[in-house]
Amino acid sequence: MAPAPALTAQPIESARLTLEPLRVEHAGELARVLDDPELHRFIGGAPAALDELNARIERQVRGHSPDGHARWLNWVVRERGTGRVVGTVQATVKAGTAAPTADLAWVIGTSHQGNGFAREAAAAMAEWLRSQGVLRLRAHIHPRHEASIKVARGIGLTPTETIVDAELRWQSAPTTP
Numbered sequence: 001m002a003p004a005p006a007l008t009a010q011p012i013e014s015a016r017l018t019l020e021p022l023r024v025e026h027a028g029e030l031a032r033v034l035d036d037p038e039l040h041r042f043i044g045g046a047p048a049a050l051d052e053l054n055a056r057i058e059r060q061v062r063g064h065s066p067d068g069h070a071r072w073l074n075w076v077v078r079e080r081g082t083g084r085v086v087g088t089v090q091a092t093v094k095a096g097t098a099a100p101t102a103d104l105a106w107v108i109g110t111s112h113q114g115n116g117f118a119r120e121a122a123a124a125m126a127e128w129l130r131s132q133g134v135l136r137l138r139a140h141i142h143p144r145h146e147a148s149i150k151v152a153r154g155i156g157l158t159p160t161e162t163i164v165d166a167e168l169r170w171q172s173a174p175t176t177p
Contacts, residue, residue, distance in 0.1 A: 005132070007093055008063055010128070012124045014124040017078065017117060020075060022057060023061060023076075029085040033109035034048070039109070042148070043107075060074045072092055075090070086117050087106065087108035087121070089107075091104050091105075091134070099136055100135065102136070104122060104126065106118045106121060106148070108121075113147065122151050136171065143168050158172075
């Protein structure tokens with residue numbers, strides 16, 4: 001298997017949001033946003049304790065899987081007008097047979113949902129990835145998670161017939177940069 005493309009998360013701005021590359025120092029702000037069992041209804045698990053969140057972020061900020069075959073790009077989503085952290089977005093990028101592929105994910109804190117932040121952040125991340133030559137984007141979404149389905153559609157993903165861990169794969173058609 002080929003190594004992942006040599007990408008690192010860069011700051012990204014959209015109309016209302018700033019996507020900041022994830023740092024360990026974000027743990028305290030993220031803990032407050034992610035500390036809601038409702039966020040885990042479709043993705044499983046439970047809110048992480050601060051020490052668990054710190055450990056997860058320390059792994060994520062390395063930027064790549066231990067074997068080097070996946071590049072981990074993680075961002076904190078911050079509302080530009082208030083400076084508040086509202087969630088996270090991430091892309092796991094792997095070398096593909098025809099082009100690199102990125103598996104996308106987004107999480108917006110419950111109190112910030114319904115404002116279009118997930119779609120705006122995911123769209124900004126997708127646009128940046130495409131500008132970096134990552135031409136195939138995917139997401140795995142629980143079939144009853146209507147909000148994430150709307151985000152996927154909004155960034156140009158369409159459902160496939162592939163099920164992974166009870167989640168439906170959504171995928172874009174490769175595009176040129």
